[in-house]
Amino acid sequence: NAGVMQNPRHLVRRRGQEARLRCSPMKGHSHVYWYRQLPEEGLKFMVYLQKENIIDESGMPKERFSAEFPKEGPSILRIQQVVRGDSAAYFCASSRPGLAGEQFFGPGTRLTVL
Amino acid sequence: SQQGEEDPQALSIQEGENATMNCSYKTSINNLQWYRQNSGRGLVHLILIRSNEREKHSGRLRVTLDTSKKSSSLLITASRAADTASYFCAPINFGNEKLTFGTGTRLTIIP
Numbered sequence: 001n002a003g004v005m006q007n008p009r010h011l012v013r014r015r016g017q018e019a020r021l022r023c024s025p026m027k028g029h030s031h032v033y034w035y036r037q038l039p040e041e042g043l044k045f046m047v048y049l050q051k052e053n054i055i056d057e058s059g060m061p062k063e064r065f066s067a068e069f070p071k072e073g074p075s076i077l078r079i080q081q082v083v084r085g086d087s088a089a090y091f092c093a094s095s096r097p098g099l100a101g102e103q104f105f106g107p108g109t110r111l112t113v114l
Numbered sequence: 115s116q117q118g119e120e121d122p123q124a125l126s127i128q129e130g131e132n133a134t135m136n137c138s139y140k141t142s143i144n145n146l147q148w149y150r151q152n153s154g155r156g157l158v159h160l161i162l163i164r165s166n167e168r169e170k171h172s173g174r175l176r177v178t179l180d181t182s183k184k185s186s187s188l189l190i191t192a193s194r195a196a197d198t199a200s201y202f203c204a205p206i207n208f209g210n211e212k213l214t215f216g217t218g219t220r221l222t223i224i225p
Binding site: 004031033035040041042043044045048055056058059091093095102103104105106107108110 | 147149154155156157158159162202211212213214215216217218
């Protein structure tokens with residue numbers, strides 16, 4: 001049973017470009033969470049999604065960031081017009097319905113903005 | 115969910131010794147999760163302990179939970195170099211699914 005998969009593992013973008021991060025949850029998991037980790041800090045919650053629904057986006061910056069989890073395919077975290085401050089590790093986690101506390105994390109995508 | 119605070123912030127011990135790290139939280143919880151993060155990697159789920167449990171074991175790991183003191187501890191016995199990592203706790207409240215992490219305990223095992 002494959003774990004949570006994220007790609008790409010490393011992403012380099014120039015300021016002003018768009019970044020698309022993908023997350024495929026574990027088999028049987030329909031809940032996806034995105035977290036961001038800045039250097040020397042803990043993970044910060046960004047958004048919680050179920051299939052075709054955003055449940056909680058209280059941690060998402062108001063501008064330039066969006067997330068989706070379509071009926072088919074991976075969850076996508078999209079960052080438009082990236083700035084240097086967006087450089088971070090972005091982690092995706094997934095869980096089964098009703099077991100939101102048991103979140104399993106992917107390996108992360110390290111975004112570097114030049 | 116509320117944030118857990120790990121203590122100490124950093125811990126260095128000799129290989130073979132036991133390592134204990136603590137987690138405190140502010141309000142009542144349903145479960146508490148411990149994670150490990152190796153440098154540059156994702157979080158690895160270690161142990162989930164429920165609010166009605168006092169102790170749980172998994173291999174060399176032992177987690178305790180004291181709901182009256184709102185604290186949990188993670189004990190790693192017979193430490194190995196591969197245990198070098200940051201350790202995080204995440205208190206869980208049903209109905210508030212987001213996990214909130216502190217800065218963790220950075221554990222270094224000296225060979």
